[in-house]
Amino acid sequence: MTDAERPTPNVPDSLTEPAGPAVGQDEWVARHAERRLLRGGRLGAVEERLRAAPWWAWLTVFVCLAALLPVGFSSGYVRRVAFDTVLYMLLALGLNVVVGWGGLLDLGYIAFYGLGAYCYALLSSNQFDVHLPTVATVPIVVVVGAVAGWLIGLPSWRLSGDYLAIVTLFFFQIFIVVVTNGDHLFGHNVTGGSNGIGGVDANVRPFNLFGHDLPVAHSGSFNVAYLYVVLAFFAVVFVLLRFVNESRIGRAWRSLREDPLAAELMGMPVNWLKLLAFSFGAAVAALSGTIFAALNAGVFPTTFAFPLLITVYTMVILGGSGSQAGVIVGAIVVNVLLELLRDAGNARYVFYALIVLALFGVYRLSVRLAVVLGGTIALGFVVHGIASAIAKSNVDGPANGENWLIDGLRHWVIVPRDLGPWKQITYVALIGVILLLTLVRGWWRVALLVPTLYLAAFVWENVMLTAPEATRFIILGAILVSVMIARPSGILGERRVEIV
């Protein structure tokens, strides 16, 4: 692009005369985007076109695709996973207001989700014989959530960073304690204690919209209406939050995240803005809680615990905190991965695909890639040959999760009938070798990578697949670590500069 073609900025005429300073560093940075476009060729142009598409176009496409999902998938399980994913997206959007925009480390976020769920259960069940219509309950709960967020923010009025995190964590703990012991709160059974509110007696009502009850299950499987309800909630919340973010309030939140003192001195009431961010996050969480309680026809204290908090935080951080699209992608990636990893057969696909993808990412199409892949495959067959020659029992152990992949792999990775102490030894050895791998460079690394990969496959097949629950979170953690190393601000996060 020549100077003449560059769009003239929207400034008064007298100021655009060319007599400016020579091109300096700033110009270089400013034109970086243009250069990327030139370099990319046709692919770059497509990328640029996609980038330029407005957010509402993306949102529309996404919502339409999600709404069409039940057409393609009749399985109640798939629909339920889709529902859960959208619910997580909603939760992540709320947390993004507090963490991503306000820059406030709120570890009590899930308490507001729980609060919303409990409020819904109390307002439409036999617990106190209150049966408000859904169109009244949901707004009431949202307001309760917003007010609670505001009140919880008050004690943290002057806190920030670690202190704020500790105080909100404390409130989360209080919430859990109150809810689990709430069956004799001042002599009344309010929260149902550790049994929660649910079952036939409590009879928590499902949503009732446009005069129709939305039963939780429809002829035995997940009622797809809830997918549409949560999608509608999601779309509305997305747009409203987007509008707030593009207003002076949103700019003030981001200023607060960047530098609270400077924000205060530029005329922004920092403490008030913090409360507002808390309040918005809490309102979204409470809204998510209502739909959760309605769908499950009850609430149970164990749901609102630390694992959920960590999962939602992982979504926000992995996707890119501060970016709405980012946290949505984060929610999808994390929830779909966790679902896939539930089943040993699927988990195997994920594991090997990730390894091959990671190798491609690091080595591209190069000699080294061929050496690593070829070497690992050859090593496998050699080890397998030797092991089976020594004793058949070395290779005919039970496979976890049958599918075509393991049928092929059985000739390559050894699965002994009885591992004995080797279970722990190989596991620890794998960690050791991976650490060693970070210390060596060049061809040494390639050479070391071959046995490491084989060892990883061995440990995966023999150790990790036997304990899928723990493995799920280990794999998720590994993915989180690698993404954070490759892209510190998350998958779609804007590049952040902390100190310059």
Added chain:
Amino acid sequence: MAEKLLELKRVSMAFGGLHVVNELDLHVDEGEIVSVIGPNGAGKTTLFNLITGVYEPTEGDIVFAGRSIKGMDPHKITKLGIARTFQTLRLFLNMTVIENVMAAAFAHTRAGAFRAMLRTPGMRREEGEIRNLAEERLAFFGQRLMGYRWNQPAYSLSYANRRRLEIARATATNPRLLLLDEPAAGMNPTETHEISELIGKLRDEGGYTILVIEHDMLDHGVKISEGSFEYVATDERVVEAYLGTKATATK
């Protein structure tokens, strides 16, 4: 005689046992450019922190436009009409250049979260006004902070331009009094000269009253204050030394 815009009455500030400011009297009249000078650690930045409400003075009173601002929240003081820049730059680095300036219009704009969610016509009009204001404030710097840079993140600016952006951001709060903390620190002689001219222009065209910290004035040949803070000058000679011309020094 111009009216007193800012007046410090026997202001003292101590951090624990450390007395940084001692019974300081100082006044700034409307339309004046006053320079504060003193060696490192004399308490110049502390003085700014006192005026803008970051610290509350241990003794004395601060009066702005006829009203005591002692003990007020900093954002309220800013709203009354005092804005500042920072010696160690404190831009919102991960926001764009124009957003930095737009954010500072917060105090004198009104549309709240609900109006933003509904995008009411009034809110959208105000949003347009904020953008115009920001563009106008950035345009004050001529070629230095020109259009195509406005959507770049602030961290992509060079050091000197960050200093300029801080001044632009401060002016977006619509202040009457502008406090500049070493605006030329780290700049080369040409740029320093440019900043001097800019300060004159800010007063003459922008209509701001200016209190500026600048202690590195040996280049200009006049060294007025030495030693402790009591010698902080509101002397005309300081102004002259800083701006180089007699004309800008006269009230």
